[in-house]
Amino acid sequence: AQTVTQSQPEMSVQEAETVTLSCTYDTSESDYYLFWYKQPPSRQMILVIRQEAYKQQNATENRFSVNFQKAAKSFSLKISDSQLGDAAMYFCAYRSAGRWETSGSRLTFGEGTQLTVNP
């Protein structure tokens, strides 16, 4: 079974600064997807960024980028120019890319990192 670990329960950053959230995962599969979801106080789960394991290039979405290290099974999220609206719980998630008949396409989540943005 796959596991996802977020070792930082809480992080804080000053507005306009850069912060990196860590995530490690354990899998025996070679093909999979990794995601970062954001959960603001409204509790809505919002997809921030996605990375396919077969792609060497790190994904980027505006101020959000990832550092994907497949061999190390590490998937960190970097938020640049942090804004007050970035304050939220951030979840790292794993999904197998295997045959859906056997594995489905469930997301396995980490424990989350609570990000505080200080003005």
Added chain:
Amino acid sequence: DSGVTQTPKHLITATGQRVTLRCSPRSGDLSVYWYQQSLDQGLQFLIQYYNGEERAKGNILERFSAQQFPDLHSELNLSSLELGDSALYFCASSLGTVSYEQYFGPGTRLTVT
């Protein structure tokens, strides 16, 4: 707004009771997923349906059941409720299965007293 709707938003009920949570996926999405978010268990996958058929099962209790109807909406039934079932229940949907993003609904907050 993800396009996934869930009703009700909040539900308060007593132990031993049965409740039904409803989810309408985004237009065109065939897959529906149910997740439970609780303080002690975190975010956990419960069950997935694809075009009316069960596709994958996670840590779903025997007291819980789900189904997806021909119009693709889904219901999660929770019975013999216990205090520990209090949680936020999310529904998510995707167009297909493996290679498609899952979009989450706003969740149903269940409180068992």
